[in-house]
Structures are given as structure tokens and as C-alpha cells.
Amino acid sequence: MPIIESTYKPPFQFKNGFIATVYSGLIRKVDLFQERERIETRDQDFLDLDWSYAQKKSDSVIILLHGLEGHAQRPYVTGSAKLFNQNGVDAVGVNFRGCSGEDNRFYNSYHSGATNDLDDVVKHCIEKKGYSKVFIKGISLGGNITLKYLGEDRDIPKQIKSAIAISVPVHLNGSARELHKPKNKAFAIRFKKHLVDKLKVKILQFPDRISVAEINSIKTLRDFDEVYTSKAHGFFDALDYYEKASSLQFLNDIRVPTLVMNALNDSFLSSECYPVKEAKNNPNLHLEMPKYGGHVGFIQKNKVYYNEQRALEFVKDLIH
Structure with missing residues (x-):
């Protein structure tokens, strides 16, 4: 798939990647009401899920995965949830093990390649909640989990229609x-x-x-x-x-439309984290590399972040 030419133009002060990253992580606020649900995992641990809903009953849901030591109340999660809710899609923010304010039951917890918990959430959304259209959006570590999950040797449910991965350390x-x-x-x-x-x-x-x-x-x-x-x-x-x-080795096997967005001034990412070759060789993999944005810092003047706007644009034709 050809590389997507980005149209992102941040306000002047946020062209600095460090400022964009810090502002987005520590200062940004998003007002969103969430309802918590606890589910059991396949190995008898638990996951806390934070739900927010569209105004009208929806057959679509977006699963949102946070980054390292994040949680489902972080603005980069709630910002996406709010925008998708406003556009007719329910949202569920996944708190990885030990990230919901309560330690998980076992010595092991979560890591960048732990995809079984995402699989449990996907099945919960389809089998227990009845959603017929499932989207996944992962940020940073959550993006790596998303991409690895989609490219692994497993049966991906037909209800998964599309995915988005933002600021992803694929290597x-x-x-x-x-x-x-x-x-x-x-x-x-x-x-x-x-x-x-x-x-x-x-x-x-x-x-x-x-x-x-x-x-x-x-x-x-x-x-x-x-x-x-x-x-x-x-x-x-x-x-x-x-x-x-690392998800890099799984990108060639992704079979659902997937958008990867990594800013060129993201100080967390090495040169290997821009999978140009993989995107050119896989028609399902869309790679956008904005000049600015830092790490999850795609600030715009209208309070909707560019990565959130692009995620919605990427799946919009599939929602209704």
C-alpha cells in the first residue's frame, strides 16, 4: 500500500516534539463518563474495562488500548472514545493487568507482546455484547499489541473490520x-x-x-x-x-485494513519503527508519517487530535 502523505499541521509551539508529548500526556483534559466492567481472562485473572456509549444503540464498538503504564482514563484514550461516541460508535477502554488501580492476581502482568488479553476482550465484545463491527485502536505499547495480534497465526474474527495503531514502537x-x-x-x-x-x-x-x-x-x-x-x-x-x-515481524500477515501513524519527530522511535517496506508490500497496511506529533502529541486547535480525526476517517465508511 502506498505511503499516505500526511496533512497534519500543528499549532506553531507544538511543532516541538517534546512540548507536544508532555502537553498531551500531562496537561490535556477530556471530559467523558465511563462505566466499569470486570471480566475474567482465560487464565483466571481479570481485566477492568471502561465503557462509554453512543447516543443511540450501536452495533459497532472500538476497543482502545493504552500505552506503557497508562490506563483507560488517559486523554489519548478518552479523546478517541468521545469522538467515536459522537459518531455512533460505542467505546471500551481496556486497562491492562495491574493498570486499573488494583493489582492483578498473578506475578505476571502485561507486556508489549501479550495478545491473549486483547483476544479475550474481542471475544467478549462479540459473544457477550453482540457487536457485529469491531474496531481496534492501540496507542504506543497498545499499538504494538494490536499489530502483533492482527498478524499472528490465529483466526481473526470476521467482525474485526479495521484497526489503527498510533506512535508504535514496532521494533x-x-x-x-x-x-x-x-x-x-x-x-x-x-x-x-x-x-x-x-x-x-x-x-x-x-x-x-x-x-x-x-x-x-x-x-x-x-x-x-x-x-x-x-x-x-x-x-x-x-x-x-x-x-x-516486536510487531514488525507480523506486519506482512495483517489481513484487515490497518492504519499505522508514527510521527517523524517521535523521540521514542528508532529508524526501524517506520515500516515503509512492509507498508509497500502489504495492501492492508497504511502508513502515515507526519513530520510533527511527537509521541501521541498530534494536537489541533479544535481539541480533537489529528490521530483521532484520522482514526475516525479511516473507519467511517464501515460504521454505518
Whole structure:
């Protein structure tokens, strides 16, 4: 599929990727009422889902997946939910395990390649809720999960009509390298603190799985993936996790119309995270690379973010 020429033009001050990223993550506000539902996963853990609805009964739903240490109340989730609700589509924000304000039941939690929980949510929407049209939108880590899920060797339900992935680290090792560079130090410190704080809760319930000394050895995000993510989820080490969980290797096998939007000034993404070759070789894969936008920072003057507008445009003909 030819590369999409982007029309995104941000307000002047938001041409700076750092400013766009910080503003969107820490300052943006979206007013949205959500109802929470808890579902059981196939392995007897739980997921908390936050629902918002269109004015009229809808046969369409968009599943929204957040990024690393996010949750379903983050503005990049609620902004999309609100816009889709206004256009006749129900929305469900998925809180990954341990991200809804309550720790999950097991030592393992969530990671960039964990697709079974998304599959459980998809089946819940189709089999229990009765939706005939399902869209998926993943942001950052959630985008990698979305793309990997769609390209894996599994039966994708016919009700999944389209997907959107925003600011996606499709090559996890490359993205990890970028996050450890000085330009991203503030973000890396923030992510690591949230993750380590959660691990300090885990050790109280699972003292036989990890020690205080191991937690204290975590100085970087990569250390966290060495000490916890890889070991808790069946990988040999951090590199093995990055290689197996990266969605890049699954893009050629995506069979539903999918839009990937990665800004060229996204400081979290390495050169490998712009899958031009894969998009040109797969008619289902649409790649848009705006010059600006930072990491999930596609700000516009009308309060609707460009990535949210484009997501709606991408699926609009399928809604009704």
C-alpha cells in the first residue's frame, strides 16, 4: 500500500516534539463518563474495562488500548472514545493487568507482546455484547499489541473490520535504545519509577519470585525488562522479549485494513519503527508519517487530535 502523505499541521509551539508529548500526556483534559466492567481472562485473572456509549444503540464498538503504564482514563484514550461516541460508535477502554488501580492476581502482568488479553476482550465484545463491527485502536505499547495480534497465526474474527495503531514502537529493541538516550531521560525515569513501584507491591505477594536486591538492581528500563518482564512472562532475557514481542515481524500477515501513524519527530522511535517496506508490500497496511506529533502529541486547535480525526476517517465508511 502506498505511503499516505500526511496533512497534519500543528499549532506553531507544538511543532516541538517534546512540548507536544508532555502537553498531551500531562496537561490535556477530556471530559467523558465511563462505566466499569470486570471480566475474567482465560487464565483466571481479570481485566477492568471502561465503557462509554453512543447516543443511540450501536452495533459497532472500538476497543482502545493504552500505552506503557497508562490506563483507560488517559486523554489519548478518552479523546478517541468521545469522538467515536459522537459518531455512533460505542467505546471500551481496556486497562491492562495491574493498570486499573488494583493489582492483578498473578506475578505476571502485561507486556508489549501479550495478545491473549486483547483476544479475550474481542471475544467478549462479540459473544457477550453482540457487536457485529469491531474496531481496534492501540496507542504506543497498545499499538504494538494490536499489530502483533492482527498478524499472528490465529483466526481473526470476521467482525474485526479495521484497526489503527498510533506512535508504535514496532521494533522494541530500537525503541528501548532511544528511550535510554539523554533526550528521553525524563520520560525513562518516570516510566521506571511507576514500574518499580508496582514491583514493590508484587514482592509482598510473591516474595519467592523476586528479591529486594533484584529490585534495587534496576537502574534503567532495560534492567526492569531483564529482572521482571522477561522472567515473569517466559522469555530468556530482555533481548529475547524485545525480539519475540516486536510487531514488525507480523506486519506482512495483517489481513484487515490497518492504519499505522508514527510521527517523524517521535523521540521514542528508532529508524526501524517506520515500516515503509512492509507498508509497500502489504495492501492492508497504511502508513502515515507526519513530520510533527511527537509521541501521541498530534494536537489541533479544535481539541480533537489529528490521530483521532484520522482514526475516525479511516473507519467511517464501515460504521454505518
